[in-house]
Amino acid sequence: MRILGIETSCDETAVALVEDGRLLGERLATQVDTHALFGGVVPEIASREHLRVLPRLYRQLMDATGLRAEDLDGVAVARGPGLLGSLLVGVSFAKGLCLASGTDLIGVNHLWAHLLAPGLEGELRFPALGLLVSGGHTHTYLIQSPTEFELLGRTLDDAAGEAFDKTAKMLNFPYPGGRFIDDLAREAEPDTGLFPRPYIDNPTLDFSFSGLKTAVANHVADHPELVFETMADPQAVADLPGERRAALARVCASFNWAVADTLRIKVERALKRVGAVRSLIVAGGVAANTGVREAMRTVADGHGLALTLPSLSLCTDNGAMIAHAGWLLAKAGCRHGLDLEAIPRGRIVPLDWERAAPKG
Known part of the structure; x- marks a missing residue:
């Protein structure tokens, strides 16, 4: 067919x-x-x-x-x-x-x-918990089959991908800026107290990344030296000098960690509610992010689940x-x-x- x-x-x-x-x-x-x-x-x-x-x-x-x-x-x-x-x-x-x-x-x-x-690259194991992380949506689903999706948690305002986009725009990174945040984040250890993990102090499975975006905006306003004067090109990011590069890398690593750990907390919470599933499926543009992939691998390993991640071209x-x-x-x-x-x-x-x- x-x-x-x-x-x-x-x-x-x-x-x-x-x-x-x-x-x-x-x-x-x-x-x-x-x-x-x-x-x-x-x-x-x-x-x-x-x-x-x-x-x-x-x-x-x-x-x-x-x-x-x-x-x-x-x-x-x-x-x-x-x-x-x-x-x-x-x-x-x-x-x-x-x-x-x-x-x-x-x-x-x-x-x-x-x-x-x-499923184009391997077997999909149902029932599965699905995490979709994209520019417009951050959702969790209980997936019973290709035609049976139950929405568990959804984006209330800013999705994770939008938070990445807006953070990159505040710093005047090249568009789209998510991959530059990810690249720089790998050069530093996160300061886990720098930015909040948004909307976790509640029992729901819903997501809201507007508070994290505001926290980044406040930090950038207090540290204008982090921002490129005009929208940078990829070479300008590659040529960042030592001290400024280290400072930006710390911000990016801390932001990355805040997003990834928020997703980890919500996915852990969803797994407790849905009971036994066979796999964890993670997809969407933000599923290409190194920190998110590592966080979801930790969750899957901790629950004995198969982790299903698409290749980067399918994200x-x-x-x-x-x-x-x-x-x-x-x-x-x-x-x-x-x-x-x-x-x-x-x-x-x-x-x-x-x-x-x-x-x-």
Whole structure:
């Protein structure tokens, strides 16, 4: 069974083909350089870029694999959550393909696709506790199967990835700045008293990183020497002199630790509530962070769980995860009609599949 995946939820345009759980090929165009001029994603520009490059990426992928639309068993598309204008580009393109070829349309929850993505590289063991850590969301789920996700804890305001982005912006790091924070953090020991671990003094599983962001802002205001005068380029970060580099590394290590340990505490708490699971799945852009990966490895080892981490290329938004999630949904007999809606961030993605006989 061949499934085409289309991803346009934010600022990455991506297409991929999966056949029976195996990745056949993918194409991706990033908008990082475009949005770096503004220090963040501009929704209108993102939508226009998706519209410009998606047809070309699709043609390139189909030419490379020697396939036509009529050879597909389904077209999977990220329907949300995300930027509405960006999502509509991908959803409209997918509907056009399905209308022209008669193949099935499969709307995919972008967040679930992140957590299912490691299945492209190894076995997913259910039931699992899933931690999604991205720019817009920090969620925990009890995952019983590719179609059964129970939300346990969610982002109340700023997600972990947003805290990374805003911290990097305060310091005038290159955009996107999360990887520069991670790189510098590895050069120093964290000061565990420098920044708070936010929203842990309560019994809930929800997340709030706004307090950590404020603490960093106050520290930066008290130490303006840490900040680049203008947005730095990667070479400027690499060429930082000794004392200033050490000071910045300490701040980055302390921030990294505060995020990672907060996630550890909440995941430990979630594991106590859900009872026996077979694995811990960690996914999303922040899952590429060294401190987060190490913290989750400690949790998994402490509970005797298999730790499922995607490779770094699958942490960020990509078409392969959408194609793979679509393949799993198609196997379970899930599909959508051409009235499929795009779901912007802030709204719940409905479980509105049409059920058919499961496919082999």
